[in-house]
Amino acid sequence: MRVTVFGTGYVGLVTGACLADVGHHVLCMDINQDKIARLRDGKIPIHEPGLEDLVRRNAGSGHLTFTTSHADAVAYSDLQIVAVGTPPDETGAADLQYVLAVAEAIGANMQSPKIVVVKSTVPVGTCDKTAECVAAALGARGSTLGFDVVSNPEFLKEGAAVADFQRPDRIIVGTNSAHARNVMAELYEPFNRNHDRMLYMATRSSELTKYAANAMLATRISFINEIANLAERLGADIEQVRRGIGSDPRIGYHFIYPGVGYGGSCFPKDVQALTRTAREVGYHAGLIEAVEAVNARQKTQLFDRIAAHFGGVDALKDKTVALWGLAFKPNTDDMREAPSRVLMEALWKAGAKVRAFDPVAGEETRRLYGEEPGFELAPDKYSALDNADALAICTEWQQFRAPDFDEMALRLRNRLIFDGRNLYAPERLRDDGWTYFSIGRAPVQPQARGKQA
Numbered sequence: 001m002r003v004t005v006f007g008t009g010y011v012g013l014v015t016g017a018c019l020a021d022v023g024h025h026v027l028c029m030d031i032n033q034d035k036i037a038r039l040r041d042g043k044i045p046i047h048e049p050g051l052e053d054l055v056r057r058n059a060g061s062g063h064l065t066f067t068t069s070h071a072d073a074v075a076y077s078d079l080q081i082v083a084v085g086t087p088p089d090e091t092g093a094a095d096l097q098y099v100l101a102v103a104e105a106i107g108a109n110m111q112s113p114k115i116v117v118v119k120s121t122v123p124v125g126t127c128d129k130t131a132e133c134v135a136a137a138l139g140a141r142g143s144t145l146g147f148d149v150v151s152n153p154e155f156l157k158e159g160a161a162v163a164d165f166q167r168p169d170r171i172i173v174g175t176n177s178a179h180a181r182n183v184m185a186e187l188y189e190p191f192n193r194n195h196d197r198m199l200y201m202a203t204r205s206s207e208l209t210k211y212a213a214n215a216m217l218a219t220r221i222s223f224i225n226e227i228a229n230l231a232e233r234l235g236a237d238i239e240q241v242r243r244g245i246g247s248d249p250r251i252g253y254h255f256i257y258p259g260v261g262y263g264g265s266c267f268p269k270d271v272q273a274l275t276r277t278a279r280e281v282g283y284h285a286g287l288i289e290a291v292e293a294v295n296a297r298q299k300t301q302l303f304d305r306i307a308a309h310f311g312g313v314d315a316l317k318d319k320t321v322a323l324w325g326l327a328f329k330p331n332t333d334d335m336r337e338a339p340s341r342v343l344m345e346a347l348w349k350a351g352a353k354v355r356a357f358d359p360v361a362g363e364e365t366r367r368l369y370g371e372e373p374g375f376e377l378a379p380d381k382y383s384a385l386d387n388a389d390a391l392a393i394c395t396e397w398q399q400f401r402a403p404d405f406d407e408m409a410l411r412l413r414n415r416l417i418f419d420g421r422n423l424y425a426p427e428r429l430r431d432d433g434w435t436y437f438s439i440g441r442a443p444v445q446p447q448a449r450g451k452q453a
Ligand SMILES: NC(=O)c1ccc[n+]([C@@H]2O[C@H](COP(=O)([O-])OP(=O)(O)OC[C@H]3O[C@@H](n4cnc5c(N)ncnc54)[C@H](O)[C@@H]3O)[C@@H](O)[C@H]2O)c1
Pocket: 006, 007, 008, 009, 010, 011, 012, 029, 030, 031, 032, 035, 083, 084, 085, 086, 098, 101, 102, 119, 120, 121, 122, 154, 155, 156, 157, 158, 265, 266
């Protein structure tokens, strides 16, 4: 089939490349000329495992092409997938200007009936608004061409986006049109061979399903973080509690890892947008608002501990903190809403310096904070430690899981770690003379040899 995808971000580019890879012919459209120029040269603007190979292979075979022209994009196919951004506006609600701009361009340019697929995460009722927008643009031309608007939210995770798209748990399609349903079934047929992953429903249910899924996952994270904070105060160990509750299949082990709060381009914005949607219909979504509040507090955990350890915020002036992990999660260079940003900004405000290392997000961080005098980027994880007063960890990259602690002790000024991801066994660090703070576990004070904090 021929398919158009609007937006070449995490969702649009992965969607386009994966659809091309199973044999569809895909034209990806973006208003960002620079992005499209780079994509035409085989350069991927984001770090996403497997994506570069996929894009190059399918661009090479002619299945995947790129344009900056709305008119060409609309003319290319009768299946128009909208995967542009829906960032929060100043009130926290989803900003629909990009989705509606695409809808208008479709209405203004279409010469044959279309199926408009809204893949962006959009508040309930947006497919209706999209339809109104297409209809208004058609009306302005005096055209009576037909079209359907279908909700088809995306559930991929960054860092595993290609794999998630290729092996989806479910494919949600919200429509009441039999024709649109058949076309969507054909589109996804290659991803649906082994067992049926299609779930058809009403458009509004589909739109809400996306927010409900993200809010549920965010709730689990805020829940475990709340219990972690309690565990610490009660002399319990959250890692033991996590395993204890996860073993109940009704609870399960996924998304109950305590940490420094959830970040990224989705959970923070979608949880916020859902609370705004609730308010619009006169409902106070107390649970979901609490999820957001717990997360905001969790993001300050590492800074609070560092300040308390050194004797207060004023004592941090001229201290240097080594930071391992900048991205909001491993395997991505995405810094949107990353907990590391909250820590770094608080440290700079207190007059401290940060020497940071991340396997891939360094350049993106330099773009964001390159002007900040207290910021330095280290070329590798060990040189980040040189003469630093402490190490803080914000992202659980694999390469941080089993470091050489002797090497670390030689480079750091103190054997002192603030671990926001519970990467290490406290007993082992205690025996090696480290002071070790983690999340939801009692702090470890040194018992043996070595430089003391
Ligand atoms: N990032 C994720 O992991 C993820 C997962 C599931 C769903 N989503 C949702 O998918 C949507 C896209 O997210 P993303 O992370 O890919 O966004 P992104 O910011 O990475 O990319 C959006 C792209 O859309 C382009 N764009 C804006 N207006 C356009 C227009 N009129 N025509 C064509 N292109 C246009 C931008 O230039 C940009 O390249 C959002 O609604 C998001 O909530 C994201």
